[in-house]
Amino acid sequence: xxxxxxxxxxxxxxxxxxxxxxxxxxxxxxxxxxxxxxxxxxxxxxxxxxxxxxxxxxxxxxxxxxxxxxxxxxxxxxxxxxxxxxxxxxxxxxxxxxxxxxxxxxxxxxxxxxxxxxxxxxxxxxxxxxxxxxxxxxxxxxxxxxxxxxxxxxxxxxxxxxxxxxxxxxxxxxxxxxxxxxxxxxxxxxxxxxxxxxxxxxxxxxxxxxxxxxxxxxxxxxxxxxxxxxxxxxxxxxxxxxxxxxxxxxxxxxxxxxxxxxxxxxxxxxxxxxxxxxxxxxxxxxxxxxxxxxxxxxxxxxxxxxxxxxxxxxxxxxxxxxxxxxxxxxxxxxxxxxxxxxxxxxxxxxxxxxxxxxxxxxxx
Amino acid sequence: xxxxxxxxxxxxxxxxxxxxxxxxxxxxxxxxxxxxxxxxxxxxxxxxxxxxxxxxxxxxxxxxxxxxxxxxxxxxxxxxxxxxxxxxxxxxxxxxxxxxxxxxxxxxxxxxxxxxxxxxxxxxxxxxxxxxxxxxxxxxxxxxxxxxxxxxxxxxxxxxxxxxxxxxxxxxxxxxxxxxxxxxxxxxxxxxxxxxxxxxxxxxxxxxxxxxxxxxxxxxxxxxxxxxxxxxxxxxxxxxxxxxxxxxxxxxxxxxxxxxxxxxxxxxxxxxxxxxxxxxxxxxxxxxxxxxxxxxxxxxxxxxxxxxxxxxxxxxxxxxxxx
Numbered sequence: 226x227x228x229x230x231x232x233x234x235x236x237x238x239x240x241x242x243x244x245x246x247x248x249x250x251x252x253x254x255x256x257x258x259x260x261x262x263x264x265x266x267x268x269x270x271x272x273x274x275x276x277x278x279x280x281x282x283x284x285x286x287x288x289x290x291x292x293x294x295x296x297x298x299x300x301x302x303x304x305x306x307x308x309x310x311x312x313x314x315x316x317x318x319x320x321x322x323x324x325x326x327x328x329x330x331x332x333x334x335x336x337x338x339x340x341x342x343x344x345x346x347x348x349x350x351x352x353x354x355x356x357x358x359x360x361x362x363x364x365x366x367x368x369x370x371x372x373x374x375x376x377x378x379x380x381x382x383x384x385x386x387x388x389x390x391x392x393x394x395x396x397x398x399x400x401x402x403x404x405x406x407x408x409x410x411x412x413x414x415x416x417x418x419x420x421x422x423x424x425x426x427x428x429x430x431x432x433x434x435x436x437x438x439x440x441x442x443x444x445x446x447x448x449x450x451x452x453x454x455x456x457x458x459x460x461x462x463x464x465x466x467x468x469x470x471x472x473x474x475x476x477x478x479x480x481x482x483x484x485x486x487x488x489x490x491x492x493x494x495x496x497x498x499x500x501x502x503x504x505x506x507x508x509x510x511x512x513x514x515x516x517x518x519x520x521x522x523x524x525x526x527x528x529x530x531x532x533x534x535x536x537x538x539x540x541x542x543x544x545x546x547x548x549x550x551x552x553x554x555x556x557x558x559x560x561x562x563x564x565x566x567x568x569x570x571x572x573x574x575x576x577x578x579x580x581x582x583x584x585x586x587x588x589x
Numbered sequence: 590x591x592x593x594x595x596x597x598x599x600x601x602x603x604x605x606x607x608x609x610x611x612x613x614x615x616x617x618x619x620x621x622x623x624x625x626x627x628x629x630x631x632x633x634x635x636x637x638x639x640x641x642x643x644x645x646x647x648x649x650x651x652x653x654x655x656x657x658x659x660x661x662x663x664x665x666x667x668x669x670x671x672x673x674x675x676x677x678x679x680x681x682x683x684x685x686x687x688x689x690x691x692x693x694x695x696x697x698x699x700x701x702x703x704x705x706x707x708x709x710x711x712x713x714x715x716x717x718x719x720x721x722x723x724x725x726x727x728x729x730x731x732x733x734x735x736x737x738x739x740x741x742x743x744x745x746x747x748x749x750x751x752x753x754x755x756x757x758x759x760x761x762x763x764x765x766x767x768x769x770x771x772x773x774x775x776x777x778x779x780x781x782x783x784x785x786x787x788x789x790x791x792x793x794x795x796x797x798x799x800x801x802x803x804x805x806x807x808x809x810x811x812x813x814x815x816x817x818x819x820x821x822x823x824x825x826x827x828x829x830x831x832x833x834x835x836x837x838x839x840x841x842x843x844x845x846x847x848x849x850x851x852x853x854x855x856x857x858x859x860x861x862x863x864x865x866x867x868x869x870x871x872x873x874x875x876x877x878x879x880x881x882x883x884x885x886x887x888x889x890x891x892x893x894x895x896x897x898x899x900x901x902x903x904x905x906x907x908x909x910x911x912x
Contacts, residue, residue: 352716353739377717385720387880388731397732397878420737492909 229585230578231261231288233540237575238507239286241514241532247275247505248517250374254296256308258500260289260509265500271301288509288579291500294372294493296379305498312379315386316501317343317393318493319486320368326580327549329367333526339486340369341521347393347484348373351421363526365508365515368486370493370501386495393484400426400479404463404472412472416461422482430478431455440477442468507532512575527553531572538571541586548582590693593648597640598685600655601678601760602700609656612649616657621773623650624657625780631677632670632784635850639681657774663767665778669785669816672849675761676818683754687747694750701756705749706740712749713740722755726820727879758818786846800902803894804884805876806830807906813847822879824848826871828863830891833870884909 226234249255252275258268272278282290293300294316298309319340323329340361348354348371360372381389391397403423404414415423417431430441434455438445444467445451457465468474493499502508502515516530531554548561553573561567561577566586569577577583590598596605614620631637642648655678662671686694698704703722706713716731719741723729735742743749767774802810809827812819819827824845831841838860845856870892876882884905888894894902897911904912 350738351736353737377715381717381720384725388720391880392731392736395732397727397730397880399733399878402733421735422732423735 226578226581227584229587233585234509234512234575234579235286235288237532237535237571238288238509238512239283240534241507242279242282242286245279245505245514247278247503249275249278249292249503250314251296252278252292254298254300254311256293256295256297256300256500257503258291259285259287260291261287264289264509265291268500269301269303282506288507290503290506292503294499294501295497310497313381313386313497315373315375315378315381315389316493316499317371317373317390318364318368318488318501319343319371319484320364320488321486322367325549326582327551330527330551333368336368336486337521337524339484340371343371343393343484343487344521346425351392352389354378360504361518361521361524362502362504363514363516363518363524363530365502365506365513365530366511368488370504370515372501372504383495383497386497390487390494393487395422395479395483398422398479398482400475401472410464412463413461414458414463417459425482426478427458427461429481430475431458433478433481434458441474444468510579510581512572512579527551528555535571539568540571540574541566541568542574542577542583543567543586544577544583546582548577590689593645595693595696596652597642597648599682599697599700600652601682601757602697605652605655609649609652612653614649614653616653616660616771616774618773620650620653620657621661621771621777623654624661625777627654627658628661628670628674628781629784631674632781635673635677635680635852636684637677637681639684659764660767660770660774661777661781663764664770664774665781666766667781667785669847669849670781671764672762672816672818673784673851674849675758676850678761679754679758682757683750686750686753691746694746694753698749698753698756701753701760703749703753703756705743712743712746714743714749714752715739716741719752722752722759724751724755724820725823725880727822730880786843786851800899800906802830802834803886803888803891804906804909805881806891808883809881810844813844816847816849818849823881825863826876826879826881828860829868830870832860832864833892838864885911887911 253271253273255271256268257270257272257278258265259270260266270281272281295313296311298311300308302308319336321329321332321336323332344359344361348359349356354373354375358373358375360374362370362372364370403426404412407413415427417424417427419427433440434445434451438451445454450466454466457463463471493501504515504517506515507513508515512532513526513530514532516526518524518529544561544563544565544567546563548559550557550559553576554570558569558573574583574585578585592604593608596602596608599605627637640648640651642651658674662674665671682697686697701722703714703718716736716739720731731741806827809819809823812823828841828845831844841860842853842856845851845860846853870890872890873882873886873888876891886894886897886905888897897905901911904910
């Protein structure tokens, strides 16, 4: 990205920040980090108020702005020991890697479904967290963030948070432990009405038997045999089948339970010093809003997270690489070829420029 | 059980603190001496001796020796001594709890806001409390627990006591710093120096420089350095790995002497046993199951770490991801 690209993009982002709505809980207790080149070039910043934060964004507009998932008495102090930590939100980062720069946008729906499962099946049902303490946020690029502000989880340390992530990802889960053989040789296992991993497993097995029975065994394609087995499973009896290795075959069911898009490698949940994109700020690699989502089921990131200002302004860009066709802001764009010039609505032009696929034409 | 008896068993409770204040007992030389004995036994035997006090005055002295021990350790500011003592005191309390009524167990649990519920014959505990106080041991991993509506199902009364033990240990580790105590406390703290691990890390010849070992091993070594207690699987894995890398036995022993519940005889026996058996270093998948994996190295076995390029290694240690 050259200086002209940066200047135009930052001017546009600043205009958005002039009236953007932020919802930063305990802003004065958070550490902030900003990035102009990398995602975080400088950290240990702190703001007393939302006004101060907005003023900073307008005068020093960055491409990226993040805040700590942690709360500190002295968020600007360094080194970190002097900040006086007193807690962290419980935050999950869900994303997906994909081939090419644009492939991931076709998979965002999949990540969204995982985010919904994370909240509905795990956080609300298993962990008993209240809906009012959970915030869905689009990450602004490749996935979703889920913020939990439940005071019970505030002072958990890193290892304790890792246990939560491992539970959700099913790491260390051995589904074979769900089964016992009773005195009469019956396989006794989980019932679909049970809570937690056990019930989830039984329900997933029944769904698979009903929708794709041959995945478990060709035997189950016969209605009578399948229904007889399902009737048993509903009561926790997994013996109503002639298949000898039924338990090991059920591994395929266990694999569907994993929420693999919950990102553990980057340590967002367990690293207490991690900074996370400020909800409703701009992601500097896309120009999209890291949007706070009120209706997750109907949320479409490439429509609902697009900045909605200066709609009539258009700019000319020249593509620096081939770009595939993409649905963006209710329209279809591309495919574009390298060196192709195109006049596009400003927000669309900025998207391609920040993606590193285009530059603004000279003289703008 | 009399109130005083309760206070002797559980000297960290608010009831014990109040009883001590009410008695008006001063931190005399005799109390400091008793406190020193209390800590020494803890360091030598890994457990604080149970009380055999008969008279009320002796009982009060026993409770006061706990308070003085905390002062000595608070003045010493030594992580090894504090953590070792915390392990020993929590084990002592746990031994007492094993034989107590449910009412007494709940009274001690209440000190740490541990509240369990009985529902349909199941013993349930809030998950955040469970996470805070359960040992980081494969048997207690949340993944293999029944969790619903924010509650974890405990398998036995013993598990509840184990969680209370964890809470006591955590409480003991958070000792307030003591700046200018009476002279006798200072002298006692000085006397404890002989219990510190003899061999310091600087004297270790085997190369354990940053970048030489995978992030999971680095993390375990770091925990040792901070005198944190390691679960069984972690100790076993670290030992098998270091033996596999050819680290001399004496140096492994000296590393393990940093553990708060270090016992030279047991450590040597177990290390010799591991070496004799020639156990293979577990695969990364196993390390993950044990909850000890902390980076996405994609190397299959921790022994393949050396085969990674320098840039990948640096990135893994820093971010947990390959470049």
